[in-house]
Amino acid sequence: MRLLxxxxxxxxxxxxAMEAWxxxxxxxxxxxxxxxxxxxxxxxxxxxxxxxxxxxFVSTEESAAEVVQETWLAVIEALDGFEGRSSLKTWVYRILxxxxxxxxxxxxxxxxxxxxxxxxxxxxxxxxxPADDPFPGHWWEFPALWPTPEQGLxxxxxxxxxxxxxxxxxxxxxxxxxxxxxxxxxxxxVCELLGITxxxxxxxxxxxxxxxxxxxxxxxTREAKP
Amino acid sequence: MNDLDCQHFVxxxxxxxxxxxxxxxxxxxxxxxxxxxxCERYLDQIRQTVHALDDLPxxxxxxDARTSLLDSFRxxxx
Numbered sequence: 001m002r003l004l005x006x007x008x009x010x011x012x013x014x015x016x017a018m019e020a021w022x023x024x025x026x027x028x029x030x031x032x033x034x035x036x037x038x039x040x041x042x043x044x045x046x047x048x049x050x051x052x053x054x055x056x057f058v059s060t061e062e063s064a065a066e067v068v069q070e071t072w073l074a075v076i077e078a079l080d081g082f083e084g085r086s087s088l089k090t091w092v093y094r095i096l097x098x099x100x101x102x103x104x105x106x107x108x109x110x111x112x113x114x115x116x117x118x119x120x121x122x123x124x125x126x127x128x129x130p131a132d133d134p135f136p137g138h139w140w141e142f143p144a145l146w147p148t149p150e151q152g153l154x155x156x157x158x159x160x161x162x163x164x165x166x167x168x169x170x171x172x173x174x175x176x177x178x179x180x181x182x183x184x185x186x187x188x189x190v191c192e193l194l195g196i197t198x199x200x201x202x203x204x205x206x207x208x209x210x211x212x213x214x215x216x217x218x219x220x221t222r223e224a225k226p
Numbered sequence: 227m228n229d230l231d232c233q234h235f236v237x238x239x240x241x242x243x244x245x246x247x248x249x250x251x252x253x254x255x256x257x258x259x260x261x262x263x264x265c266e267r268y269l270d271q272i273r274q275t276v277h278a279l280d281d282l283p284x285x286x287x288x289x290d291a292r293t294s295l296l297d298s299f300r301x302x303x304x
Contacts, residue, residue: 039299043292048284065291072295076302121237123268128233137231142264146271159282166279181279187244198246206240213275 021045028088032079043072046089049183050096056175057100059107067103071096090189097193122210146220158219165215169208176201177208230258235265239272 022030022038030038047068054064054071074095082091129138166174166182175194179185180201185193191201230238235258241247242255259266287295 034299036296036300040296043287043295047287047292051285051287065288068287069291069295073298076295076299121233123233123236125233128231135231137233138262139232139264143267143271145267146274158278162278162282177279181276182282184280198244202241202244202246205244206237209240209272209275210236212279213271216275216278217271 024084024088028079028082028084039076042088042092046092047072050093052178052182053093053096053175054100056171056178057097057104063103063107064100067096067100070103071099074099086189086192090193093185093189093193122207123214143217144221144224146216147223158216161215161219162212165212169211173204173208173211176204177212180205181209230254232258232262232265232268235262236268239269242269243272 021027022041027038027042031042050068050071051064054067055061058064058067071092075092078095082088086094127140129135129140131137166178169177176190179190179193180187187198187201191198194201196204235255238247238251238255242252247255259269286292
């Protein structure tokens, strides 16, 4: 399975970053042969994302760092047992999520992947016209225009805001949006990793995206005021 | 074919982007787009949100952790 099989055009950055990456079988062979350069490559490429994902399961940055460390040690031990039924990265991430779940359980911070508390509208119903209006369910007022990315989205302040918004999300939503939109993981692999259905994943992803969009909207509305 | 209203449109955005709408719902979704600047903007802002998340910088592993893992790799691999 290729990690690059992202259908969504918004996730191009991920594929671009992978261009100079060795072929999967070459990479695995080099790792098994104990080539340190190959290990450095995966360690540096994946650890940042792994930290972020681990952080969705455990309560502190320190715990997340320990989970990542523990995961890499397990990977080193188990490399010979890797059968190539999934991509190497998915295999590493599966070890990561299992390690993180165990740790989360010890810290009594389990991410319940089966509960269904994600219902209700994602946009404030007060923004739409009521049923007795000539145009029921339509916007009272359109969402305000945002500045172009050059003006806004790359700014440090926005990145801090996004990080804070992610931290505020319910665990399951944070986990899914982190894997999908921040890490650029394809949906089928996220479903497999978390053991959830496509439909369930879509609901969690949608709620998380709507929440983060709402935070950006608040921010830009605030900024636009003189 | 009933018209889709904005309140339902905004809830279908991710399903649409994921290719998860059935053909009828997708047709209704697409038919609504050119009629409503507000919803077009909403869809675009969800895309921008995803884009912005994709640009988030990662925190690298601490150099101590990195060094110790490289040591472990060196020691345990043949």
